[in-house]
Amino acid sequence: MKQNNFLPSLITVLLIISANCxxxxxxxxxxxxxxxxxxxxxxxxxxxxxxxxxxxxxxxSEGTQPYDxxxxxxxxxxxxxxxxxxxxxxxxxxLLSLDTKVTDIYPEFQNTNPxxxxxxxxxHTSGYQLADEWxxxxxxxxxxxxxxxxxxxxxxxxxxxFPGGTKVGYSDIGMQIAGGMAEKVSGKTFHELFDEYIxxxxxxxxxxxxxxxxxTGNNIAIADGLLIRMxxxxxxxxxxxxxxxxxxxxxxxxxxxxxxxxxxxxxLPVSDEVMEEVVGEVEDSYSFAIGAWVYDRDxxxxxxxxxxxxxxxxxxxxxxxxxxxxxxxxxxxxxxxxEVTDLTEAIRPDILEFYLDESGNYSNLIYLGVxxxxxxxx
Numbered sequence: 001m002k003q004n005n006f007l008p009s010l011i012t013v014l015l016i017i018s019a020n021c022x023x024x025x026x027x028x029x030x031x032x033x034x035x036x037x038x039x040x041x042x043x044x045x046x047x048x049x050x051x052x053x054x055x056x057x058x059x060x061s062e063g064t065q066p067y068d069x070x071x072x073x074x075x076x077x078x079x080x081x082x083x084x085x086x087x088x089x090x091x092x093x094x095l096l097s098l099d100t101k102v103t104d105i106y107p108e109f110q111n112t113n114p115x116x117x118x119x120x121x122x123x124h125t126s127g128y129q130l131a132d133e134w135x136x137x138x139x140x141x142x143x144x145x146x147x148x149x150x151x152x153x154x155x156x157x158x159x160x161x162f163p164g165g166t167k168v169g170y171s172d173i174g175m176q177i178a179g180g181m182a183e184k185v186s187g188k189t190f191h192e193l194f195d196e197y198i199x200x201x202x203x204x205x206x207x208x209x210x211x212x213x214x215x216t217g218n219n220i221a222i223a224d225g226l227l228i229r230m231x232x233x234x235x236x237x238x239x240x241x242x243x244x245x246x247x248x249x250x251x252x253x254x255x256x257x258x259x260x261x262x263x264x265x266x267x268l269p270v271s272d273e274v275m276e277e278v279v280g281e282v283e284d285s286y287s288f289a290i291g292a293w294v295y296d297r298d299x300x301x302x303x304x305x306x307x308x309x310x311x312x313x314x315x316x317x318x319x320x321x322x323x324x325x326x327x328x329x330x331x332x333x334x335x336x337x338x339e340v341t342d343l344t345e346a347i348r349p350d351i352l353e354f355y356l357d358e359s360g361n362y363s364n365l366i367y368l369g370v371x372x373x374x375x376x377x378x
Contacts, residue, residue, distance in 0.1 A: 022354040024055055027347070031328075032059055034343050037336040038313060040064040043071075043329035045234050046355055049241035054324075054358040072206050072227040073331040074214030076310030079226030082198060082236055083175060083209075084122050084291030086190070087182045088256050089197040091118075095185045098122075098259075102164075105181045108150035112157060116164030118178060122290045123264040126174030127164045129274050131212075134158060135176055135224070138217025142190060145219050146180035149173055161274050168265045168286050169274030172223035179222030190220050202239065202246055204232040230329040237318050237325040260290040261320070263303050313340040317348070324355045 031044060040061035046054045060066035067073070090096045098119035103110050113127050120126045133155040134140075134148040149158040158173055179190050186193060191209060199207050210225035211217030235246060240261070244252035252260075266287040275282045287294035289306055296305035298321050307317040313330035326348075330340060355361075 021357045022350045035061045037339045038330045039332040041066050043067045045327040049323040075314040076312050078310040078314045080223050081291035081308040083222045086194045105184050113160045120164040121174040121178035124170045124288050126171050127160045127162045128171045128173035131172045136212050138211045140219050142220050167271040168268045169271035170278040175223035263287040263294050315344045
């Protein structure tokens, strides 16, 4: 009798699984309903580490020209990952190390923030606030920006909220200093470094760093200024998923990627004063990798999802446990950013489910379902 019920039960399980799968149309519908908070246009890319594209769409409201494959937008803080990867190449070349003291390159910091290291600058533990006039000013150079942060000039020196390395506080200023260090030790501009180590080897088209908020100016914004195509950003994320390799080329060493993707700050106290400006309601701890937030952890408590979002709505993440990436390619008013963030958090589980289904990774789930029914019936 039990054996006679096996086949119907198996069919029921498979039907339940297939009926609950998220489809491409489901995802597009969720995004289309919210185009008003995205300046009426956005693009989405869901891609596996092997390069397989599971969804790439350019969406727009009626009467609005959509983005296309060659569109470049300013991605604000989304550039942090790429900027820090550029600097990590100099660590690979032993021109810098994560333990390099800032005062070794800029003795001007000796009287204001002498304990800072390169690692502190790259992991939001520098002691500085989000940004100030030394980052905003379009007309000074990057070197002038860094020296102004240290000792002042036409603006006051940047305020130090805590000694470098002792607390967590999200800071573009810290990364600005890191970019200046890269220029100093290499003898090249940051534009040249980015082109040489990242943009050209990865075939990025029209990707370039800018001044703050995408403006034209001499003061390159290391942590906030990059124009880039969606597919090029996707290729960068795919390189991280492949431990530094892109289309057979070694862009970063595997050890470099592993270092970048560590949680460098989860055990540090938080500077409420600095973080409040960024997140509003401050939490007890924040986990930062180099250039990215740690968004989630796997069952072994290891970081598994990383993201480097931008304040104009640009969203992205890599999932190292499930080996895929997603980009929500958006440039909207900063007032809409909280709603875009909420949408992203709401849709991320559906995107994962869609990816698992489309990539065939649901086969394990189906197998378990069959095994479960088999055990029950026999």
